[in-house]
Amino acid sequence: MDAISLMESAANGALIGLMYSLVAMGIVLIYKSSSVPNLAQGSMTMLAAYVLLAFANSAGAPIWAAISLAIITMFIIGMAIERVALRRLAGRPIIMILMMTLGLEIFLRAGSMTIWGGTTRPMNLGISDAPLFLGPLLINRAYAFGAVVTIAMFGFFVLFFRSRMGVVLRAISDDYTAAWSVGISVERGVALSWAMSAVVATIAGVLWSSVQGVDQSLAQLLLKGVTVAVLGGLDSIGGALLAGVLLGVVEGIASSVLDPLLGGASRDLVDAAMLILTILIRPHGLFGRHDIERV
Amino acid sequence: MTLKDRGGDAPVLECRSVERRFSGIVALNGIDMRIERGEIFGLVGPNGCGKTTLTNAITGFYPPQRGHILLNGRDITGLAPHYVATLGVARTFQNLALFNGMSVLDNILLGRHIHMKPSVGRTALYWWLARSDETLNRAAVEDVIDFLQLESVRDELVDGIPIGLKKRVELARALAAEPSFLILDEPMAGMNQEEKEYMARFILDARDERNVTVLLIEHHMDVITGICDRMLALNYGEMIGSGVPADVVADPRVIEAYIGGAHVAR
Amino acid sequence: MLFRQAGIFHTDYSADRALFPIPADRWMIGILLLLALAAPIYMNTLYLSSYLLPWLVWTAGALGLNLILGWAGQFHLGYAAVMGIGAYAAVHATRAGIPWEIAIVLAGITAAVIGSVFAFAALRVKGLYLALSTLALQFVMDWTISHVPAISGGTQATLQAPDIRLLGWAVTSDAGLYYVALVWCVLVTSFMLNLRRTALGRALVAVREKDYAAAVIGVNSFYFKLVAFATSSFIGGVSGAILIGTFYHAVTPEQFSVDVSIQALAMVIVGGLGSIISSYFGAAFILLMPGVMNSFISWAATKFGFSLGIETLAHLPQAFYGALIIGFLLIEPLGLGKIYNNIRDYLLVWPFGYTKK
Numbered sequence: 001m002d003a004i005s006l007m008e009s010a011a012n013g014a015l016i017g018l019m020y021s022l023v024a025m026g027i028v029l030i031y032k033s034s035s036v037p038n039l040a041q042g043s044m045t046m047l048a049a050y051v052l053l054a055f056a057n058s059a060g061a062p063i064w065a066a067i068s069l070a071i072i073t074m075f076i077i078g079m080a081i082e083r084v085a086l087r088r089l090a091g092r093p094i095i096m097i098l099m100m101t102l103g104l105e106i107f108l109r110a111g112s113m114t115i116w117g118g119t120t121r122p123m124n125l126g127i128s129d130a131p132l133f134l135g136p137l138l139i140n141r142a143y144a145f146g147a148v149v150t151i152a153m154f155g156f157f158v159l160f161f162r163s164r165m166g167v168v169l170r171a172i173s174d175d176y177t178a179a180w181s182v183g184i185s186v187e188r189g190v191a192l193s194w195a196m197s198a199v200v201a202t203i204a205g206v207l208w209s210s211v212q213g214v215d216q217s218l219a220q221l222l223l224k225g226v227t228v229a230v231l232g233g234l235d236s237i238g239g240a241l242l243a244g245v246l247l248g249v250v251e252g253i254a255s256s257v258l259d260p261l262l263g264g265a266s267r268d269l270v271d272a273a274m275l276i277l278t279i280l281i282r283p284h285g286l287f288g289r290h291d292i293e294r295v
Numbered sequence: 296m297t298l299k300d301r302g303g304d305a306p307v308l309e310c311r312s313v314e315r316r317f318s319g320i321v322a323l324n325g326i327d328m329r330i331e332r333g334e335i336f337g338l339v340g341p342n343g344c345g346k347t348t349l350t351n352a353i354t355g356f357y358p359p360q361r362g363h364i365l366l367n368g369r370d371i372t373g374l375a376p377h378y379v380a381t382l383g384v385a386r387t388f389q390n391l392a393l394f395n396g397m398s399v400l401d402n403i404l405l406g407r408h409i410h411m412k413p414s415v416g417r418t419a420l421y422w423w424l425a426r427s428d429e430t431l432n433r434a435a436v437e438d439v440i441d442f443l444q445l446e447s448v449r450d451e452l453v454d455g456i457p458i459g460l461k462k463r464v465e466l467a468r469a470l471a472a473e474p475s476f477l478i479l480d481e482p483m484a485g486m487n488q489e490e491k492e493y494m495a496r497f498i499l500d501a502r503d504e505r506n507v508t509v510l511l512i513e514h515h516m517d518v519i520t521g522i523c524d525r526m527l528a529l530n531y532g533e534m535i536g537s538g539v540p541a542d543v544v545a546d547p548r549v550i551e552a553y554i555g556g557a558h559v560a561r
Numbered sequence: 562m563l564f565r566q567a568g569i570f571h572t573d574y575s576a577d578r579a580l581f582p583i584p585a586d587r588w589m590i591g592i593l594l595l596l597a598l599a600a601p602i603y604m605n606t607l608y609l610s611s612y613l614l615p616w617l618v619w620t621a622g623a624l625g626l627n628l629i630l631g632w633a634g635q636f637h638l639g640y641a642a643v644m645g646i647g648a649y650a651a652v653h654a655t656r657a658g659i660p661w662e663i664a665i666v667l668a669g670i671t672a673a674v675i676g677s678v679f680a681f682a683a684l685r686v687k688g689l690y691l692a693l694s695t696l697a698l699q700f701v702m703d704w705t706i707s708h709v710p711a712i713s714g715g716t717q718a719t720l721q722a723p724d725i726r727l728l729g730w731a732v733t734s735d736a737g738l739y740y741v742a743l744v745w746c747v748l749v750t751s752f753m754l755n756l757r758r759t760a761l762g763r764a765l766v767a768v769r770e771k772d773y774a775a776a777v778i779g780v781n782s783f784y785f786k787l788v789a790f791a792t793s794s795f796i797g798g799v800s801g802a803i804l805i806g807t808f809y810h811a812v813t814p815e816q817f818s819v820d821v822s823i824q825a826l827a828m829v830i831v832g833g834l835g836s837i838i839s840s841y842f843g844a845a846f847i848l849l850m851p852g853v854m855n856s857f858i859s860w861a862a863t864k865f866g867f868s869l870g871i872e873t874l875a876h877l878p879q880a881f882y883g884a885l886i887i888g889f890l891l892i893e894p895l896g897l898g899k900i901y902n903n904i905r906d907y908l909l910v911w912p913f914g915y916t917k918k
Contacts, residue, residue, distance in 0.1 A: 094692075095692075096830075096894055099890060100890050110877075113872065117872035230690075230693060269700075273701065276682070276698065354777065376776035377775075380778055404760075415761065419751075
């Protein structure tokens with residue numbers, strides 16, 4: 001293992017990590033507003049990719065139009081999920097809420113497979129396969145594109161949380177009873193956060209399916225998303241961004257070192273280990289608030 | 296009946312210059328307290344003066360940063376709350392800490408926890424290993440239920456009974472442990488005169504019939520002067536008066552803390 | 562009327578703490594036990610070995626999960642991994658020539674020891690974070706089982722489980738295997754029933770409800786969390802071993818993947834937390850649902866004359882399963898057990914419904 005290829009793993013890892021951040025951001029958005037840990041974020045990402053394919057292939061729309069249509073559809077689906085499934089569970093024990101998001105995960109995943117089938121289908125965004133050269137390092141062009149989009153999304157959220165609606169969401173996340181008492185519609189705010197999270201899932205779905213195609217494995221981004229979200233601190237968007245880079249780099253380096261030793265597929269192991277270590281050592285993550293339930 | 300008649304002169308509980316801070320704020324400062332066997336000892340002071348912090352220091356929830364706490368001559372400073380409980384310290388909480396999903400009977404049975412031997416084996420082989428133990432402890436619990444007149448609500452869920460009864464159930468759970476030292480944190484908060492009198496009678500009976508020494512935190516001065524043998528007044532974490540209730544409540548510093556000094560002076 | 566309580570007087574404390582104080586309940590349990598014992602006589606072997614048997618084993622497993630989730634109030638999203646540990650331990654032990662009855666005890670102990678690792682997460686965090694860390698542990702164990710050839714028997718390998726031998730007798734008949742499952746399920750059920758009336762059960766509930774109040778009466782929360790995790794893992798491990806021994810007859814990593822953990826969780830939640838009969842209902846519901854769904858779909862397809870692709874047929878039951886979990890949480894969050902209790906409460910005073918408070 002020479003230094004160049006290690007650096008290459010790290011650099012590509014950082015870019016992939018930024019794309020994980022996109023999934024994590026969706027989880028953080030919902031957690032921030034309603035303290036619901038959305039374990040259906042992975043299958044929302046997968047659903048979004050299928051919806052996009054449906055618009056692009058069946059309706060024959062050009063890719064950018066299809067993406068816009070998918071974003072609008074997912075915005076509505078996100079709101080619908082909150083309205084139908086989550087709103088009535090407000091105030092219930094966390095186990096019920098977790099089970100609900102797990103139920104949603106199964107339903108959305110199996111539902112998309114029922115409608116569209118399970119074979120892997122390509123998604124072409126028109127990004128060339130030729131690598132980018134960064135000095136001596138070979139960088140995957142699709143990853144680089146994904147990383148740029150992620151950073152743009154992060155910039156959007158920074159601006160959004162300064163806007164009027166963003167301040168409303170911050171108030172809800174801080175103390176929803178207080179938000180209620182000053183006349184904020186908490187329900188609408190939470191619904192908006194689900195809708196935005198679904199939009200983020202759409203963008204993640206587009207980017208990830210351009211890398212690995214559209215199939216069931218998109219739902220497995222959940223583990224990465226959860227790890228990044230917890231590592232960054234469940235209520236911190238910026239934390240999700242940095243934690244994504246961190247996880248990507250660790251994963252890239254660790255898997256290039258460990259794969260030959262363990263016979264491959266060590267990425268998931270690294271993720272799970274990172275998640276456990278984060279929770280045991282610093283449950284509120286790198287940038288989360290401290291008032292986390294501890295024993 | 297004098298103190299000596301109730302047995303021995305070793306203090307049940309002794310606090311030696313106990314100090315507790317919460318990130319810079321001094322909640323308790325140099326508290327010295329001796330509670331003799333068989334006493335009902337009153338602890339008073341305005342809200343936020345450190346009464347509950349002191350009980351939390353004794354029971355191990357917030358161990359003091361300085362000073363020592365001795366139970367029957369044994370240093371219990373910094374021991375874990377569940378271990379302090381096994382040494383014979385029971386308490387009730389200001390805002391109740393009952394197990395709402397369980398029946399009154401099960402709540403009081405839980406009070407017997409330190410006298411029972413819960414284990415997987417005994418649970419699996421209940422008929423051979425646990426039944427006699429459960430029955431014995433049930434009899435002890437029924438004594439307490441008799442004592443506090445809780446027969447009528449024995450099988451009710453705690454969630455569904457009135458607050459006055461809940462306070463009594465919590466007292467029953469504490470007494471079921473057969474403690475040598477009992478801390479009652481505002482057992483009469485929110486009660487009417489009749490309920491207060493009932494509770495005061497229960498406390499006196501508990502001391503006389505069940506040989507417990509009581510630390511009673513209370514805002515109702517009539518109760519304190521009525522049933523306590525000695526008392527201690529706190530303000531801002533400092534001791535401002537201690538001794539026989541009649542003397543303490545007449546102490547100008549105590550009156551100042553409770554009513555406000557300026558008004559007294561004018 | 563049916564479950565008449567009037568006129569039942571207990572004269573000592575142990576009678577008051579009997580498992581089933583109402584005679585109607587005792588009759589019902591007795592009849593059910595007789596029916597269960599006689600099942601191989603009147604029941605078709607297909608139903609016996611492909612529905613009744615897995616239902617009993619899964620009920621035992623679900624009860625173990627209910628112990629940790631419903632009684633001790635600790636999250637466990639890695640229960641299938643624990644069952645898997647037991648299954649692999651038992652298969653390896655029997656293949657090494659250890660008698661089966663000892664092998665399943667070993668399986669339970671192995672699962673209990675490794676399962677207690679989950680308890681150390683519970684020492685640090687609770688609620689959501691405990692859920693996530695147990696989920697991560699499930700991934701780690703999945704990975705370990707499938708990537709260590711010494712455990713899984715090589716990549717993508719299935720490990721054949723040797724036939725069960727009890728006291729030297731080979732148990733191979735459907736009825737024999739069924740009785741093994743029945744005995745285990747009855748044992749676990751009686752343990753859980755006893756848990757409702759012993760100091761251990763009360764201590765676990767105390768830890769679940771208010772940990773500081775538990776400390777005040779002398780309950781060491783951490784110790785009882787550890788006991789809860791170890792006991793539930795033991796039950797899970799033995800259930801996993803019996804599931805392999807009596808039903809699958811071979812063990813693969815996928816049998817205990819994260820989806821199976823969620824399935825076990827669904828059994829407990831759809832059934833109802835902290836109730837014993839609920840685990841029976843929940844396990845039956847979750848196990849039978851895909852089969853019922855499949856036959857319903859094929860019935861509807863012929864009835865209304867539409868045809869569905871293979872993909873659709875393969876995934877529709879799964880989607881329906883997700884929808885059912887969602888539906889249950891929305892409509893009856895307390896689960897099937899609550900519905901049963903409502904019916905029972907109604908029958909307690911039937912036909913004099915107005916006597917209810």
